Amino acid sequence: MPITESDIEKIAQLAHLEITDDERQMFAPQIAEIVAYVEQLNAVDTSAIEPALGGLTPEGEQTKSERDDKLQPSLGQKLALDQAPDAASGHFRVPKVLG
Amino acid sequence: MKMESVGGLIDGIRRGETTARAGVASALEAADKLNEKLNAFLEIDRQGALKRADQIDALDQTDQASLPLAGVPIAIKDNICVRGMQTSCGSRILGPYHPPYNATVIEHVLAAGAIVLGKTNCDEFAMGSSNENSAFGTVKNPWDTSRVPGGSSGGSAAAVAAGIVPVALGSDTGGSVRQPASLCGVIGLKPTYGRVSRYGLVAFGSSLDQIGVFARQASDAAVVLQVIAGRDHHDATSADVPVPDYSAELSQEVKGLRLGVSRALLGEGLSDEVRDAIEKAIAAYRDLGVEIVDTELPHAKYAIAVYYVIATAEASSNLARYDGVRYGFRAEEAPALRDMYRRTRDEGFGAEVKRRVMLGTYVLSAGYYDAYYLKAQKVRMLIRQDFANAFAGCDAILTPTAPTPAFLFGEKVNDPLAMYLNDIYTVTANLAGIPGISVPCGLSSEGLPIGLQLLGPNWSEALLLRLAHAYQQNNPLGALPTIHA
Numbered sequence: 297m298p299i300t301e302s303d304i305e306k307i308a309q310l311a312h313l314e315i316t317d318d319e320r321q322m323f324a325p326q327i328a329e330i331v332a333y334v335e336q337l338n339a340v341d342t343s344a345i346e347p348a349l350g351g352l353t354p355e356g357e358q359t360k361s362e363r364d365d366k367l368q369p370s371l372g373q374k375l376a377l378d379q380a381p382d383a384a385s386g387h388f389r390v391p392k393v394l395g
Numbered sequence: 396m397k398m399e400s401v402g403g404l405i406d407g408i409r410r411g412e413t414t415a416r417a418g419v420a421s422a423l424e425a426a427d428k429l430n431e432k433l434n435a436f437l438e439i440d441r442q443g444a445l446k447r448a449d450q451i452d453a454l455d456q457t458d459q460a461s462l463p464l465a466g467v468p469i470a471i472k473d474n475i476c477v478r479g480m481q482t483s484c485g486s487r488i489l490g491p492y493h494p495p496y497n498a499t500v501i502e503h504v505l506a507a508g509a510i511v512l513g514k515t516n517c518d519e520f521a522m523g524s525s526n527e528n529s530a531f532g533t534v535k536n537p538w539d540t541s542r543v544p545g546g547s548s549g550g551s552a553a554a555v556a557a558g559i560v561p562v563a564l565g566s567d568t569g570g571s572v573r574q575p576a577s578l579c580g581v582i583g584l585k586p587t588y589g590r591v592s593r594y595g596l597v598a599f600g601s602s603l604d605q606i607g608v609f610a611r612q613a614s615d616a617a618v619v620l621q622v623i624a625g626r627d628h629h630d631a632t633s634a635d636v637p638v639p640d641y642s643a644e645l646s647q648e649v650k651g652l653r654l655g656v657s658r659a660l661l662g663e664g665l666s667d668e669v670r671d672a673i674e675k676a677i678a679a680y681r682d683l684g685v686e687i688v689d690t691e692l693p694h695a696k697y698a699i700a701v702y703y704v705i706a707t708a709e710a711s712s713n714l715a716r717y718d719g720v721r722y723g724f725r726a727e728e729a730p731a732l733r734d735m736y737r738r739t740r741d742e743g744f745g746a747e748v749k750r751r752v753m754l755g756t757y758v759l760s761a762g763y764y765d766a767y768y769l770k771a772q773k774v775r776m777l778i779r780q781d782f783a784n785a786f787a788g789c790d791a792i793l794t795p796t797a798p799t800p801a802f803l804f805g806e807k808v809n810d811p812l813a814m815y816l817n818d819i820y821t822v823t824a825n826l827a828g829i830p831g832i833s834v835p836c837g838l839s840s841e842g843l844p845i846g847l848q849l850l851g852p853n854w855s856e857a858l859l860l861r862l863a864h865a866y867q868q869n870n871p872l873g874a875l876p877t878i879h880a
Contacts, residue, residue: 298585299757303757304753306504307753307756307757308753310756310760311711311740311752311753311756312715312718312736312737312740313740313741313744313749313752313753314737314738314741315741315749316741317740319746319749321465322746323473323753326750326811327421327753327754327757329811329812330754330811330812330815331665331754333699333700333812334700334703334704334758334767334771335702335769336700337697337704337767337770337774337834338770340531340694340697340770340773340774340777341771342742342770342777343574344773345773345776345777346773346776347769347772347773347775348730348772348773348775348776348826349602349772349774350428350602350632350778351588351590351601351603351632351828351856352588352589352602352634352828353588353589353853354853355589355634355635355636355853355854356588356633356828358630358635358636359396359589359626359633359634359635359636360749360811361628361631361637362524363628364396364420365735371495374497374599376721378495378722378725379491379492379493379495379721380720380722381490381719381720381722381723381724381725381834382725383653388720388721389732390720390735391729391731391732391734391735391761392730392731392732393731393732
């Protein structure tokens, strides 16, 4: 199904991107072409195949990755706020959330 | 002093013929002289590097001798966190972000005595095959500055090719170490998925990313891999697999090893000159007593489609964190939070990143997840099975690394799909999780490097390095780039 500019606008909303009209016009045919290209995968018979989610090798899957539930040092508030664009009273201050 | 060999530099320092400071000073001089032409480095840590060199020189002989990279200057791609230095990922959206921590690989290289010279330029968030997507300008190929170095780790590849540093780290999600290595005439190694910790590597495609190594020689790549490989509790996807001695087997015989070649992969889409170079490389391996066997990878032709569904989907998720809240660039005067997110991201991200984020969002969205993402992951399983089947009949597979030598700036930048097809030989390894190495194997009629790629089963880095080493020992490139220290 061909991608339209209206689809691009919806996708941009989902992806939190405020794209311009020029961008929408540029991206629509490009993304449409790429989506058309990837649709060749429909020709492949995968009825008996499990998805390869995660990318791990068999050894990777066997590797234990739990640790004891003990308190460990973390970044700390000072470092965490150190590069904030707008830090205030130990918080990340942002424009109003609602309304 | 020539920054072409780790072994040479370390020996020189051990024998007292030179010092770590002299080595770093030489690398800094080369960087000063060449970086304006190449734009390979985004930040160079002059003071830090010289200070660290002095610390290495002050160590007593025994202590220094125990450090496998003592005094070796190394360049780091700017998507790998180095405490106190910038980590821009080639993007505006990270603003003045300086990580408060070192990536695990950085802890390893520093503990081994290496000296971080600087952070290298790359395609934005590692998305690209030409380094034309950096917010901080293109990197020039040292062999011909009107041409791309490849991407996304173009800066690291160029820094090593130009002899500024003997080794560098990059990252490889779909070929971003191997392809620029091929275009710049150096070694580029992508380890098995989980061989090297991704902690501190800014995530692009979490099931595909691996930190990789650039070097002039396979023997140097072996030394660096030795230092950075291993299980890391900070990275749950790193595997608990013993790290062999990569240098020990390097010079072993390759006679009797079986190298698989897929004739189907040497057909369309490949430049004639690259095909010729690969045929010559096949003959060169025969001369070394390697047996060449036919192999097939029936689903390789779907690899680009699979990759651009999975990688973009994972990227859309990984890049959701860049929202102007906690660090980096924040768009000003946004009336409400949602506007701030949307403007920060639209202003902070470049076109390719936006394209991929949108593509990824689309393939994961309600109603499309099964048709695209799940489907792609199933075809990925078929690609994995192809390799398992192939490796039943051979020890490693030989392919070209890239379909053409380095192309001109602007040649593919307006055709995203054409640009994606540069990855045609490299993405399979990331999809299957297997290791791959690019080895310089010749020059085109225009004097541009061509690379061969060796792919092996999981955890076969020692074998790949051995095959690469044997080839290089008997078939040196015999030329230096135009821009060279």
